[in-house]
Amino acid sequence: MIPAYNEAESIPLVIKDIPSIVTEVIVCSNNSNDDTVINARDAGATVVEEATPGYGNACLKGMEYVAALTSPTDIIVFLDGDYSDYPEQLTQLVVPIVEDNLDFVLGARVKKWREKGSMTIPQIFGNGLATTLMRFFFKSTFTDLGPFRAIKYDQLLELEMQDRTYGWTVEMQLKVLKKGMRYGEVPMKYRNRIGVSKVSGTMKGAIFAGVKILIWIFKYGFKK
Incomplete structure (x- = not known):
């Protein structure tokens, strides 16, 4: 599942590099006004469209589509559409779920494998x-909030995701911790994205994302 806003240039590259073990690629276009939708469909993806801005809104629209499928869904993988992740590493990401029965696996953007400036x-x-706050409140071992992540579908439904904007990723991790799910991390490569980030690329986006993350952490940190 790939939430995307104006990623016309990068989205075909992302889809092309996704391993063949994936049964369906779903691009959640978040009110894109370029050729993201056309290019994603041409590359072989299913496209769902969400007009209301927000990373979480796009993901929730994708989940609506999955819920309506008649075939069973075992694992959902989320990654960004800007080609900063390495989609070919998806196989490594799901191995701990398939072989070790973990519920959730995060692709951690480790420093030694990050491209300079990424x-x-x-x-x-x-x-x-x-x-650090997650370690303090929950004794968490998470080292990142990266967007590249895999989760068992049934466990994803159990999380009852709510956040509609930048807090989606941290909400997922906090709820995994609160519910005592089995989780882990896999070190991932990371490169400079194609285009300008909608979050870290603007001061407003960076501040808003930071505030949302802290709100979720303190909300769950003090919640009984």
Whole structure:
């Protein structure tokens, strides 16, 4: 599942690199006004469209589509449409779920495999602060809030995801912790995205994302 807003140039590259073990690629176009939808369909993806802005809104629209499928769904993988992740590493991401019966696996953007400049200073600081607070409140071992992640479909439904904007990723991880699900991380490569980030690429986006992340952490940190 790939939430995307104006990723016309990168989306075909992302879809092309997704391993053949994936049964369906779903691109959730979040009010894109370029050729994202056309290019995604031409590359072989299913496209669902969500007009209301927000990363979480796009993901929730994709989940609506999956819920209506008649064939069973075992694992959902989320990744971004900007080609900053390496889709070919998806196989490594799902191995702990398939072989070790984990519920959730995060693709951690480790420093030694990150391309220079691929994460901004606010992103690095925000990830560090958020994961430190998660260790404090929940004894978490998460080191990142990366978008590349895999989760068993039944467990995803159990999380009852709500956030409609930038808090989607941290909400998922916090609920995994609160519900005592089995989780882990797999080190991932990370490169400079194609185009300008809608979050870290603007001061407003970076601040709003940071505030949403902290709200979710403190909400669950003090929740009984």
